[in-house]
Amino acid sequence: MKISEWMVQSEVAFGTSGARGLVTSMTDAVCFAYTVGYLMYLETVGEFSAGMPVAIAGDLRPSTPRILRACAAAIVWMKGKPVYCGQVPTPALSLYAFSQHVPSLMVTGSHIPSDRNGIKFNRARGEFLKTDEAIMREQDVNLPHGWFDDQGALTTDITLPPITDVLSQYIARYVEFFGRTALSGKTLGVYQHSAVGRDVLVSVIEALGGKAVPLGRSDVFVSVDTEAVRPEDIVLARDWAQNGEYDAILTTDGDSDRPLLTDQYGHWIRGDVLGILAAQSLDAASVTTPVSSNTALEASGIVSSVCRTRIGSPYVVTGMMDAVKAGNIPSVGYEANGGFLLASDISRQGKFLAALPTRDAVLPMICVLTSVQDRQRGVAGLLEALPPRFTQSDRLQDIPGKQSAARLAILREDVAGVSEALGFVAACGSVANVDETDGIRITFQKGDIIHLRPSGNAPELRVYVEASTPQRAGELLTLGMTAVDRWMR
Numbered sequence: 310m311k312i313s314e315w316m317v318q319s320e321v322a323f324g325t326s327g328a329r330g331l332v333t334s335m336t337d338a339v340c341f342a343y344t345v346g347y348l349m350y351l352e353t354v355g356e357f358s359a360g361m362p363v364a365i366a367g368d369l370r371p372s373t374p375r376i377l378r379a380c381a382a383a384i385v386w387m388k389g390k391p392v393y394c395g396q397v398p399t400p401a402l403s404l405y406a407f408s409q410h411v412p413s414l415m416v417t418g419s420h421i422p423s424d425r426n427g428i429k430f431n432r433a434r435g436e437f438l439k440t441d442e443a444i445m446r447e448q449d450v451n452l453p454h455g456w457f458d459d460q461g462a463l464t465t466d467i468t469l470p471p472i473t474d475v476l477s478q479y480i481a482r483y484v485e486f487f488g489r490t491a492l493s494g495k496t497l498g499v500y501q502h503s504a505v506g507r508d509v510l511v512s513v514i515e516a517l518g519g520k521a522v523p524l525g526r527s528d529v530f531v532s533v534d535t536e537a538v539r540p541e542d543i544v545l546a547r548d549w550a551q552n553g554e555y556d557a558i559l560t561t562d563g564d565s566d567r568p569l570l571t572d573q574y575g576h577w578i579r580g581d582v583l584g585i586l587a588a589q590s591l592d593a594a595s596v597t598t599p600v601s602s603n604t605a606l607e608a609s610g611i612v613s614s615v616c617r618t619r620i621g622s623p624y625v626v627t628g629m630m631d632a633v634k635a636g637n638i639p640s641v642g643y644e645a646n647g648g649f650l651l652a653s654d655i656s657r658q659g660k661f662l663a664a665l666p667t668r669d670a671v672l673p674m675i676c677v678l679t680s681v682q683d684r685q686r687g688v689a690g691l692l693e694a695l696p697p698r699f700t701q702s703d704r705l706q707d708i709p710g711k712q713s714a715a716r717l718a719i720l721r722e723d724v725a726g727v728s729e730a731l732g733f734v735a736a737c738g739s740v741a742n743v744d745e746t747d748g749i750r751i752t753f754q755k756g757d758i759i760h761l762r763p764s765g766n767a768p769e770l771r772v773y774v775e776a777s778t779p780q781r782a783g784e785l786l787t788l789g790m791t792a793v794d795r796w797m798r
Contacts, residue, residue: 312346313446315339323442324765326622329418329427332372336461337379338452340428344383344414346448347430350441351412356433359388362409366394366402366475367416368505368564370530372426376416380428382467386453395472397479398506398565399429400669404482405475407434407665417505417564420646421767423530429564435666438623476509483675484516486655486662491679492519498549498558500542501526502533506565506670513671514559519678524549524558533560535567536646536771537703538577550575557678557688561670568647568670570677573687578677579700580647585609586691587649587673588641590680595637597628597652600746601645601702601760601773608696613637619747621765622668625650629666645702645773649673699782704769705794713763713770716797720749720761731792733759737785757781759789770797 316322319339321330328343351357363384367373373396381391392411394402399415406413410433418426430437430445437445456465497514499521501507507526514521525545533542546558550571558571570578581602588596588611595614596606599621607615614637618624625642629652632640640652648668655662665672681687720727725740728751734740738754748762748771760773772793774785 310342310450311446312343312448312450315342315346315450316446324427326419326765327427327429327437329421329425329767332424332426335372335376335426337375337382337463338457338461340376340379341383341386341457341463342450342452343428344380345387345450346445347414348384348387348389348412349448349450350445351432353444357387357389357412360390362390362392362411364392364394364402364406364409364411364413364473365416366397366399366413368418369396369503370418370423370426370563372423373416376426376428378467378469379463380414380416381469382456382463382465385467386456391470392473393469393471394475396505397475398509398561398670400566400665400667400671401475401479401506401509403431403667404479404665405473406431408478410434415564419564420532420534420536420562420567422532425767431667436623436626438627476512480509480513480516482663482665483513483671486657486660487517487675487679488660489516490518491675492517494684495556495678496520496522496554497678498522498524498555500524500545500558500560502531502560503527503529504533504561504563504565506561510559510561510565510671513675517675522555530563533562533569534646534704535562535569535580538569543577546571546577547575556681556684559674562646565670566648566668567644568649568674570674570688572689572692574689576689578688578692579603579645581606581643581645581700582692582695583647583673583677584643584649585611585695586680587643587676588612590676591639591641591651591655593639593641595629595632595640597625597632597640597642599625599644600744600750601762602643603645603698603700604758604775605696605698608698617746620644620762622648622650626652626666643673644668645700647673697777698775699777699779700773700775701782701786702771702773703786703790704764704771705790705797706767706769708770708797709768710763712797717749717761717763721745724749724751731796732788733792736788757785759785761789761793
């Protein structure tokens with residue numbers, strides 16, 4: 310049965326970051342089949358053969374160990390050698406695998422609730438792109454006889470090998486470029502919740518000379534979405550910052566490839582703004598970022614080349630690599646969720662930072678923190694220097710993809726009419742521009758932006774807004790969420 314048929318049968322589909330679905334749907338058999346299909350595809354491009362190592366790791370979800378075992382079984386069946394890297398950040402796994410030129414996969418659902426999980430596949434030298442996914446879908450996979458029971462549970466005795474350390478290399482990456490005193494004098498809160506990189510983030514800060522104070526560690530999985538911060542996390546950060554002890558508070562999503570950073574007052578910084586500051590810190594010549602990211606990037610004039618893409622790191626990677634081919638280096642990319650990607654090596658004052666063309670949470674946060682020279686102005690001072698454009702986003706949950714697609718098709722046919730019916734025109738002026746790069750992004754005469762897009766990873770509709778003040782952005786998001794929710798239901 311082809312992988313495309315496995316997807317239909319299991320309802321575990323590919324989104325923007327690999328295969329994701331309900332844990333109950335991600336049976337051992339399904340995860341095994343996907344991993345076999347992945348390796349079969351890599352065989353066709355010369356990146357996998359019998360005896361080759363395949364690096365694997367996972368996040369802290371309850372279902373992750375079981376899925377890891379199923380993936381390891383698939384590697385064994387294909388006569389490969391599973392290299393178990395433990396429960397570590399996705400970028401730590403990628404850094405190791407890319408440096409070894411071996412395939413890798415990460416079992417993670419990122420920010421989505423713990424009743425769901427996923428598998429993120431990588432090629433030997435970079436992310437698994439949409440062109441790779443299309444060919445993987447055509448691979449024909451049959452389960453080995455006697456390896457699974459009738460419910461799809463693995464019955465063959467497969468044990469994960471001892472853990473291979475990849476964290477030392479990951480920490481050394483930042484120490485070697487920024488130096489052991491880069492964060493000297495800074496006290497940083499680390500909101501640990503259930504992020505897989507919660508302890509390594511403390512280690513990185515301390516290795517760079519800073520003081521790390523762990524906060525809010527959880528024994529159960531907490532769904533922290535860096536693009537739609539929970540109200541309780543907004544309150545937590547402001548409460549922690551009240552005493553003025555912290556220069557900033559740091560955290561990540563579940564698999565620690567997307568960052569979330571506050572200023573000294575405990576205000577969470579949007580990921581697309583964090584990306585602008587990081588690109589500026591690294592003296593980037595080109596930036597690739599999705600269409601949903603803050604337009605302060607263009608208004609700031611910090612780079613000569615900007616490429617806007619669909620949402621998802623595979624699209625950003627493609628755009629970044631095109632920039633490298635065109636000689637626009639350093640070439641970086643970032644997403645509205647904060648994930649920061651480095652497509653080309655950077656050398657500065659005798660220090661070297663190797664390319665890591667996959668989402669990383671640590672790099673942009675360290676870039677911003679090391680850019681702060683005046684403690685009194687702090688991170689907030691860096692933000693004040695940017696053009697006044699403010700984004701917010703949220704998600705309407707439990708809306709199937711087919712339902713979202715049907716509604717957006719109606720909007721696409723009559724953007725002006727539907728926008729007026731939803732109250733957007735009365736609030737924002739007439740429609741000035743429509744961008745269909747990914748979803749439907751509407752710019753209005755008053756400069757307001759409302760962007761609707763079905764999630765690629767869950768039954769959700771994303772609502773993005775942008776305006777000239779934080780207050781206006783908040784008003785727009787309330788308007789958009791209320792009107793669209795009523796329209797969708």
